[in-house]
Structures are given as structure tokens and as C-alpha cells.
Amino acid sequence: MFGGVKRQSGSLIKTLNHFLCDQPNGSILQRLVSSPRTRSTSRTFSQAKPHVALVGGGPAGYYAAQQLLKGNPHIVVDIYEKLPVPFGLVRFGVAPDHPEVKNVINSFTQTALNERCHFFGNIEVGKDISLKSLRDSYTAVVLCYGAADDKMLGIPGENLSNVLSARSFVGWYNGNPDDKNLPVDLDCESAVVLGHGNVAVDVARILLTPTNILEKTDITEHSLEILRKSRIQKVYIVGRRGPLQVAFTIKELREMINLSNTRTIIQPSDVEGLDKIIQDIPRPRRRLTELMFKSAVAPSPEMAQLWAQASREWRLVFLRSPVEICQTAGGKVGGVKFIVNKLQGDNLETQKAVPTDSVETINCGLVLRSIGYRSLPLDNTLPFDENKGVIQHQQSRVHNNKGLYCTGWSANGPVGVILGTMSDAFETGKVVLEDIENGTLLCKERSKRENLVAQIKDKAVTFSDWLKIDQAECAAGELVGKPREKLIDVQQMLSIARSS
Amino acid sequence: MNSQRLLSILVSRTLTQRTPAPSIQSWSRLRATSVVQEKRFCSSVPKPQKQLVNVTFLLRDGKKQQVKAKVGDNLLDIIIENNVDIDGFGACEGTLACSTCHLIFKPEDFNKLPDKPTDEELDMLDLAFGLTETSRLGCQVIVTKDMDGLEITVPKGVSDARK
Numbered sequence: 088m089f090g091g092v093k094r095q096s097g098s099l100i101k102t103l104n105h106f107l108c109d110q111p112n113g114s115i116l117q118r119l120v121s122s123p124r125t126r127s128t129s130r131t132f133s134q135a136k137p138h139v140a141l142v143g144g145g146p147a148g149y150y151a152a153q154q155l156l157k158g159n160p161h162i163v164v165d166i167y168e169k170l171p172v173p174f175g176l177v178r179f180g181v182a183p184d185h186p187e188v189k190n191v192i193n194s195f196t197q198t199a200l201n202e203r204c205h206f207f208g209n210i211e212v213g214k215d216i217s218l219k220s221l222r223d224s225y226t227a228v229v230l231c232y233g234a235a236d237d238k239m240l241g242i243p244g245e246n247l248s249n250v251l252s253a254r255s256f257v258g259w260y261n262g263n264p265d266d267k268n269l270p271v272d273l274d275c276e277s278a279v280v281l282g283h284g285n286v287a288v289d290v291a292r293i294l295l296t297p298t299n300i301l302e303k304t305d306i307t308e309h310s311l312e313i314l315r316k317s318r319i320q321k322v323y324i325v326g327r328r329g330p331l332q333v334a335f336t337i338k339e340l341r342e343m344i345n346l347s348n349t350r351t352i353i354q355p356s357d358v359e360g361l362d363k364i365i366q367d368i369p370r371p372r373r374r375l376t377e378l379m380f381k382s383a384v385a386p387s388p389e390m391a392q393l394w395a396q397a398s399r400e401w402r403l404v405f406l407r408s409p410v411e412i413c414q415t416a417g418g419k420v421g422g423v424k425f426i427v428n429k430l431q432g433d434n435l436e437t438q439k440a441v442p443t444d445s446v447e448t449i450n451c452g453l454v455l456r457s458i459g460y461r462s463l464p465l466d467n468t469l470p471f472d473e474n475k476g477v478i479q480h481q482q483s484r485v486h487n488n489k490g491l492y493c494t495g496w497s498a499n500g501p502v503g504v505i506l507g508t509m510s511d512a513f514e515t516g517k518v519v520l521e522d523i524e525n526g527t528l529l530c531k532e533r534s535k536r537e538n539l540v541a542q543i544k545d546k547a548v549t550f551s552d553w554l555k556i557d558q559a560e561c562a563a564g565e566l567v568g569k570p571r572e573k574l575i576d577v578q579q580m581l582s583i584a585r586s587s
Numbered sequence: 588m589n590s591q592r593l594l595s596i597l598v599s600r601t602l603t604q605r606t607p608a609p610s611i612q613s614w615s616r617l618r619a620t621s622v623v624q625e626k627r628f629c630s631s632v633p634k635p636q637k638q639l640v641n642v643t644f645l646l647r648d649g650k651k652q653q654v655k656a657k658v659g660d661n662l663l664d665i666i667i668e669n670n671v672d673i674d675g676f677g678a679c680e681g682t683l684a685c686s687t688c689h690l691i692f693k694p695e696d697f698n699k700l701p702d703k704p705t706d707e708e709l710d711m712l713d714l715a716f717g718l719t720e721t722s723r724l725g726c727q728v729i730v731t732k733d734m735d736g737l738e739i740t741v742p743k744g745v746s747d748a749r750k
Contacts, residue, residue, distance in 0.1 A: 150675070157674075187682035194678065338710040371713035504714055506687055509675045510744045 136161045137523050138536045140225040142212045142465065143232035144168030145175020146505055147495025147512045149195040151229055154516025156201050159523065164204045165225075165540070167216070170264065171209040171548040171580040172556060173199065175233060177505075178573075179263040182289045183304035184296060186570065191505060199550045207540075208548035209581065216543055218466045222490060224535040226528050227519050230469075230478060230485070230493040231512065234460035234501040240281070244412025245456075248272070249420045253280065253290045253457035260293055260310040262573030264580075267309070273317035275452020279423045281409055282457035283326030285504075288339040290455050291322045295349045295399050305564065305571045323449055325404040325423075327440045329430050330358055330379050331368075336504070337375045343401060344382050350394035352402040353383035364435070372436065379403070406430070406440065407447065412454055422450040460501035475500055483515040490528055492519055552584035559583050640735035644671055647743050658732050662725035662739070663688045673741055681726035683707055686715035688725035691740040697721035701731055717742040 141148045152164045181188045237254040258266030280287045358380045407425035415421040427445035432438040461476030470479040470486040478493040485491040494515035564571035637657040654669040663677045679685040
């Protein structure tokens with residue numbers, strides 16, 4: 088695995104040295120700024136060198152940076168990130184047992200090592216630095232800060248302990264410093280996951296996967312300790328609509344069906360009749376529905392045998408809307424009360440769930456809410472669609488805010504796999520380049536950006552600092568047989584970043 | 588080992604050791620630099636040359652690019668090694684975890700491909716933009732000597748599909 092890396096080490100270290108020598112306030116920039124030639128031709132010179140600030144160092148940010156750097160040989164891109172470490176949801180969202188998806192970090196790292204790309208971690212826009220000052224100092228500002236909030240159910244009992252947001256639960260096992268103290272109690276037999284998206288399936292899979300598999304991933308050690316003691320045997324994944332409306336993708340479903348020591352239970356009555364319409368559904372939905380139908384009605388004999396021997400199980404439950412989280416006498420979660428729905432509407436994929444008179448309770452000791460994320464407005468001046476939880480924009484251009492752009496989940500909502508974010512960010516990059524090219528955007532005085540960077544320099548974690556953190560994490564992982572052991576504390580991250 | 592102990596080891600290791608050059612072993616592979624040839628210092632037996640065939644890619648901007656493809660390599664590797672410039676191609680580096688190396692074959696060529704797609708490949712293809720009945724993931728298609736003269740389409744990204 089490392090053979091290929093060794094061969095490239097020469098060229099990479101060269102790139103790295105180049106990068107390290109060209110810090111924002113390094114001598115090259117200062118010489119250029121102070122030289123008489125630059126002063127006399129400052130306008131034309133600065134026009135040739137646009138500066139773009141990206142707010143958020145996740146996949147949208149790095150893909151946008153990649154497009155910008157490629158499309159203009161003079162552009163300088165600064166990535167501002169709230170946490171000291173880069174890569175956003177690729178680090179904190181992608182499941183630990185999906186390491187392949189994290190290979191995108193390699194291309195982000197290449198982008199980051201470009202001498203025209205700078206990372207300023209540990210800098211929160213809106214707190215350490217204002218959006219206005221960014222807009223005053225840069226040719227363009229791209230908002231790509233994702234979706235930091237999640238939707239609430241708004242039902243009684245939601246505030247009980249052990250009713251957790253799946254988002255925080257994911258952050259907890261993926262080492263997000265914000266979620267490190269999440270009180271997760273797995274001393275119960277059943278869990279209910281509310282929602283039929285990929286996050287719901289991810290959290291269910293992590294709850295059911297044998298820990299001897301998880302301990303070889305980069306899952307955080309504190310979570311692993313609690314998962315090792317888990318008594319959970321049953322996970323219900325419950326959605327308000329039917330099998331034709333699920334939002335999870337087939338890869339995630341297939342993983343659940345093939346999960347070691349875990350049987351799949353889908354009620355045949357829930358998929359009744361689907362075989363008659365399957366052929367008329369477009370392919371992605373058709374294959375997903377076929378897999379559900381087959382697993383419910385006619386699993387292969389080998390699969391049926393494995394399921395019969397399994398000690399854990401997961402159930403896919405449809406047409407249930409939660410109305411109350413029930414409490415035990417001891418004040419703990421006892422179960423979830425649901426209203427049974429029926430579907431209405433002719434279009435199968437957009438059918439609506441309408442309540443019936445039936446009510447049903449599923450007993451459980453843990454509830455994970457996974458009914459969607461939402462973005463938050465970074466600034467009260469930002470045109471924001473409260474309903475959808477996204478920034479208002481047209482083709483990435485934020486409404487009535489020249490020079491301000493948005494992309495990724497903060498622009499288009501928290502949906503889709505990395506491919507969607509990548510395409511969005513590439514497109515946004517092209518739009519910004521186009522506006523620079525056609526003169527819509529005027530380059531600001533270079534000294535403005537220099538001054539701003541000087542203000543945050545001492546607090547900021549640079550990409551070379553991150554490489555130290557990365558190295559420390561990989562070294563710590565090696566001690567316990569993992570690809571890395573993530574630091575979960577911001578102060579710990581900073582102390583490594585500041586070490587020489 | 589509990590996490591606190593682990594972290595303190597981690598911090599003390601980092602603070603006591605001087606760590607001048609950041610390790611590059613943390614990244615499993617860096618694609619664009621992977622074209623560096625492997626150097627062999629002493630070898631009396633010449634390395635067997637792989638057979639080459641011509642493969643043409645019809646790119647998103649309508650241009651065509653013909654490359655020499657080594658028999659036995661997969662189409663993703665061929666695109667990377669020949670520096671065919673396709674934005675975002677092969678994001679997961681051939682591990683069947685994304686659909687960014689989506690390629691479209693002519694029906695007659697598609698039917699001749701020696702290996703049929705697995706369920707896992709089809710699962711990923713289902714997420715691809717502009718999916719067709721003759722779509723494959725480049726990382727799963729191995730070049731054979733019968734493929735000489737093959738023409739393959741690189742489908743447009745999402746943004747184009749939305750317009």
C-alpha cells in the first residue's frame with residue numbers, strides 16, 4: 088500500500104517545501120507589495136491576481152478551490168475553517184467503515200499543497216473575522232460551510248436523555264470535538280432510528296456492526312469503548328412513507344442485508360404488489376426496490392440460513408410517524424409512539440403520508456433522530472430561505488450580494504453523495520471564474536487581504552500545522568492497529584499544531 | 588487503552604520528538620504524481636512489455652483524445668496515466684465507493700466487454716448522472732487486446748444535466 092507513496096516522496100516533499108516557504112506573509116509577497124513597480128501598476132497587477140476566500144474547509148470548499156486554481160493561473164484561494172482540521176464531513180461525516188470514500192482526501196491534499204492555496208483553520212467567520220471584512224478584502228467570497236443544524240421532531244419527550252440527533256451521534260463516533268461529550272447510553276436492547284436516509288442507515292449499521300470490525304477503522308476510541316459494552320440487539324429504522332419513497336441508496340441497504348451476525352426483517356406485507364410495478368420504475372429506484380422486495384419475500388437460501396443464526400437484527404419499518412417519545416417510570420426512554428400512515432397520490436415517488444386512526448408503540452431505550460440537516464445563516468444580512476434552510480442564490484450567486492457566492496449543502500440543502508457536492512462546487516468555481524474574467528468582479532487592493540491575514544495569523548492553523556496533527560493521529564492509530572486515532576479535543580489539536 | 592491515555596501519549600510524543608517534515612505516509616496514494624516510473628537498478632531480465640491498444644475518449648467538451656492503453660490495466664488507470672483531463676474523475680481512486688469514473692460505451696462494444704458488472708458496480712452506477720443501459724465504471728473495466736480502436740464517451744456532469 089505504501090510502495091506507491093514511497094516512490095513519489097521526492098516530488099511531494101518538494102511541493103511541500105515550496106508550500107511551506109510561501110506562507111501568506113512570507114518574503115515573496117512582502118517584496119512584491121513593497122516594490123515600486125508593484126505600487127505604480129497596482130491596479131493592473133491586482134487585477135491579474137484575484138483573491139478568493141472560501142468559508143468552510145469541507146468537500147465543497149476543496150472542490151471549489153480545485154476548480155478556481157485550475158481555471159486561473161494567478162488566482163489565490165484562502166480557505167477559512169472553524170475547526171483546526173480540514174475536510175469537514177469527509178472526516179466527520181463519512182462512516183469509519185467506509186474508508187474508501189475518504190480517498191478524496193488525497194486530491195484535497197494536493198489542492199491544499201498548491202502554493203496559491205492557503206488553509207486558515209481555527210478561524211470562525213462571524214466570530215474571529217466578520218463576513219463583511221472578508222467581502223471588503225477579497226475579490227470574491229464563496230460560502231461553503233455546510234449544514235450545521237438538524238431538524239427536530241417537535242413531539243413530547245424529544246428532550247429526554249438518549250433521544251439523540253443522528254448527526255451528533257455520527258460526530259461522536261467520528262471525533263467531532265463538538266460531540267465528544269454526547270451522553271450515549273447503549274445499555275438497552277433496542278434502538279429506534281427515525282428516518283429513511285443514508286445517515287439513518289449509517290448509524291444503525293454502526294450500532295450493529297461487530298466491534299472487532301469497527302476497531303480496525305478510524306472510529307474514535309471513546310465510542311468504541313461504549314460500543315463494546317453495548318447491549319443493543321435490535322435496531323428499527325422507521326420512516327413515515329413507504330418502500331418506494333426511501334431516501335437511502337442501494338449500497339447502504341445491501342451493506343445492512345449482508346451485515347455480519349445480523350438478520351434483516353422487512354415485512355412481506357409492506358412490499359406486497361411491488362413486484363408487479365417494479366419493471367416500470369426507472370433503474371436506480373427499480374434495483375433498490377427489487378432488493379427490498381427480494382429480502383422481504385424471497386431471500387436466497389444461504390442468506391436465510393445466515394439470518395437464522397444471527398443474534399442481532401434490524402427491521403425496516405414503513406408508514407409510521409412518531410407522535411411521542413414514551414418515558415419509563417425511571418424517566419428514561421421507554422419507546423416511541425407512532426401514528427400509522429397510509430399513502431395518497433398517483434405518482435408513486437411523490438406520494439404523501441396521511442395519518443390513519445391506528446397507533447402503535449415500539450419499545451426501545453435509545454432514539455436517534457435522522458430526519459434531515461439544515462443550514463444556518465452565517466450572518467443576519469444573508470438572504471436565507473428559512474423553510475428550506477439554505478442560502479438564497481441563483482446559479483451560486485447569492486441574491487443581491489455581488490461578489491458573494493455559495494455552494495454545497497449551505498446552498499442546495501443537505502442531500503446527496505459526494506458526487507453531487509463535487510459537481511456543485513465545480514460549477515460554482517466556474518461561475519466565479521466567469522465573473523472575474525468578464526470584469527463583473529474587480530480585484531481589491533492586495534494589501535487589504537494581507538492585513539486581514541495578518542490579523543488572524545497567530546490564531547490560525549495552517550495546512551502544514553494540520554500535517555503535524557495528521558502525523559500524530561496516524562502514529563497514535565498505529566499503536567492500536569487503526570489507520571488513525573483522531574484527536575477529539577481542540578486544545579489537543581492546537582498544542583500539536585503549535586509544536587515545532 | 589482509554590482515549591485519554593492515548594491522547595496523552597500522542598501529545599507527549601509530538602511535543603518531545605521533533606517532527607520536521609510531515610509524514611506523507613498518511614495518505615495512501617497521491618494520484619497525479621503516481622506517474623513517476625519505478626526505477627530498477629539491476630535487472631538482467633528485461634521487464635515484459637505490456638501490449639498496447641488505442642482507445643479514444645470522447646470528452647465532455649466534444650473533443651476526442653486518443654491514448655495508448657496497456658492491456659490488463661483498467662480504464663481509470665489509463666485515464667490517470669495518460670493525463671486525460673476530466674474534472675473529478677476517479678474520486679475514490681478505484682475502490683468502488685463513488686461513480687465519478689462513469690463511462691458510456693456504444694451498445695455493440697458494451698456487449699463485448701468480457702466481465703459483466705457486479706451488483707456492487709451497478710449499485711454505484713445507479714448514483715451516476717446521465718446513467719444509460721451501456722454505462723460502466725472505468726475502474727471496473729479491464730483493457731483487453733480486442734479493444735483496439737474502442738471509442739468511449741465521458742458523460743457530462745450534473746450541472747449540464749440540470750440545465
